[in-house]
Amino acid sequence: MITIKEMAEIAGVSPTTVANVLHGRTKKVSKDTLERVQDIIEKSNYVSNMGARLLGNYGSRIIAVILAYSRSDRSNVIQDPFAGSIIGAMEQEISKRGYFMMLYTNPNIEECLHMALAWNIEGLILLGVDRKDYYTFRSRLDIPIVTIDTYFREKDTEFVNIGLQDYEGGYMMTEYLIRQGHKKISFLSMDPVGEEMADEFIDDARFLGYRDALEKNHIRYDAKRRIVLDGNVYVREKQLTELANNNFGDSTAMFFAADYLAIEGMNVFYDLGYQVPEDISIVGFDNIQASLQCRPKLTTVQQDIAEKGKCGVEQLMEMIKKDKNKCVNKRLPVQLVIRDTVKQMDGTEHKQKHETSK
Secondary structure, three states: OOOHHHHHHHHOOOHHHHHHHHOOOOOOOOHHHHHHHHHHHHHOOOOOOHHHHHHOOOOOOEEEEEEOOOOOOOOOHHHOHHHHHHHHHHHHHHHHOOOEEEEEEOOOHHHHHHHHHHOOOOEEEEEOOOHHHHHHHHHHOOOOEEEEOOOOOOOOOOOEEEEEOHHHHHHHHHHHHHHOOOOOEEEEEOOOOOHHHOOOOHHHHHHHHHHHHHHHOOOOOOHHHEEEOOOOHHHHHHHHHHHHHOHHHHOOEEEEOOHHHHHHHHHHHHHOOOOOOOOOEEEOOEOOHHHHHOOOOOEEEEOOHHHHHHHHHHHHHHHHHOOOOOOEEEEEOOEEEEOOOOEOOOOOEOOOOOEEEO
């Protein structure tokens, strides 16, 4: 097999120039040289030796993606529809740029750190970490780091995060339910919420949007309608069964903080003989594919999961090539997706399918 040195001799350039072209570092390579070297690489059917690259001075081209989510009811976090969608989008974007994705799933932050330290990675994308964990990574690793869905505070600096308009989505969905005549609306998620934690987690922001929408529409927030679901699916099923058999906690609508929880709830209620939306209105958040496939189709808040993964990779690549110490907090927009799971309180089912509103 032809070597980098041999290709350099044919092209009349240095081995370093050939290596730069192979590894995508072409900013300082002239157009003519780039085309000449690329032509030789293509005609030579060159396949890089990854072992040599890992040991060499050209960089590993490895981007690590760490999922630190803790889900006690799943043996594999990738089974989560959100995680699967965003991982696929990131892998495609990383591969397109000539890099390789290393995926690691572990809720133990110290073990995640040990993995990152053990490999010659060029950048890191973190999902499922809080701001404290991010700064732990940053203090121990001298590489560009991007977080996805981490909530930072106004005083925080030197972080790059790709997030979502979670508060706005929570507010938007709650206002929609109120317009349909619902005043007794429960909010259900798996993350506990307290005033001291109100800016720390995704579900906190969605909850605050829900609560503020109630208050601005002159509906008193009732703490009993804030329902914390257990992390274990079997315990959750028991919780949802008790709620259903107790008149759904005297609520007419349930706002689940994630689509998969909403669909899970619909299935539990269906097995108990209850109908959605006739007996209880249900809405979710995320607009995963299953929300369109389930019956009835789920009313939800849409986020572009693939765009979130793509933006994370784009920001990381800019940090690798330009400035690893910049500060960006990008929050992608959301939309309301109205389908079939909300009943108007005059007794008629809402039939406006697939309508979206900002």
